[in-house]
Amino acid sequence: MSTTILCGFKVSVAVLDAFLTANGLDETEGRPQYYPDHPDKDKISALLYKKIVSKAEAAAAGGSGSGSTASIDKNKFRVMMPSTEGMQHSFVAYVTYAWFTVYAHRELRVDEDLPAEIPTGFEELRKEILSFADPSRGVPESEKIGDEEGHMGLFVVYTYGYKGEYAPPWAYERNGPFKCDQCDAVFTGMMPWDRRQEHRIEVHGVKESRNPFPEG
Numbered sequence: 001m002s003t004t005i006l007c008g009f010k011v012s013v014a015v016l017d018a019f020l021t022a023n024g025l026d027e028t029e030g031r032p033q034y035y036p037d038h039p040d041k042d043k044i045s046a047l048l049y050k051k052i053v054s055k056a057e058a059a060a061a062g063g064s065g066s067g068s069t070a071s072i073d074k075n076k077f078r079v080m081m082p083s084t085e086g087m088q089h090s091f092v093a094y095v096t097y098a099w100f101t102v103y104a105h106r107e108l109r110v111d112e113d114l115p116a117e118i119p120t121g122f123e124e125l126r127k128e129i130l131s132f133a134d135p136s137r138g139v140p141e142s143e144k145i146g147d148e149e150g151h152m153g154l155f156v157v158y159t160y161g162y163k164g165e166y167a168p169p170w171a172y173e174r175n176g177p178f179k180c181d182q183c184d185a186v187f188t189g190m191m192p193w194d195r196r197q198e199h200r201i202e203v204h205g206v207k208e209s210r211n212p213f214p215e216g
């Protein structure tokens with residue numbers, strides 16, 4: 001499990017699924033998706049990116065956009081869902097234009113991590129997805145989230161392992177070998193991870209605790 005901080009909009013899973021199926025993809029049915037090979041083989045991310053590029057190109061051709069699609073970063077667009085610990089499916093999803101995942105702790109660089117500027121094409125994508133909330137599209141009202149549908153904001157979402165599960169190295173490789181990242185020393189045998197950390201701290205002056213949590 002990890003926490004994801006994201007910029008984007010909130011949408012009901014029913015409306016999102018209607019958009020996905022209209023574009024030839026499978027419904028998510030509110031199950032948090034895990035794609036280790038995001039963005040290229042993650043079909044939803046690839047669809048979002050394709051839509052944004054084509055909308056930005058259309059805006060540029062019409063003279064109302066910035067005219068550049070080269071700066072559109074395909075890593076930024078993704079569907080995130082809150083984890084419900086396997087008990088039930090999520091009712092809401094988020095579509096992002098910026099996101100990052102936190103395992104344990106991380107410095108928040110507001111300007112880089114949370115850009116104020118919304119990429120060209122993203123608002124048009126939001127409108128296209130929200131068009132599936134129109135009563136004529138047949139999504140039951142009971143499955144929509146009312147005024148929250150399409151709400152833009154900065155959200156913190158407890159997500160299912162979007163970067164995979166974290167376990168410290170000694171948990172899955174108890175006997176090593178573990179390499180020092182500063183010299184050629186290799187540690188095997190008794191408590192190799194602890195000895196590696198001690199070595200790094202004492203020999204190289206690394207400022208870390210004995211068992212640091214990962215950042216980022």
Ligand SMILES: [Zn+2]
Pocket residue numbers: 180181182183184185199200203204
């Ligand atoms: Zn060393």
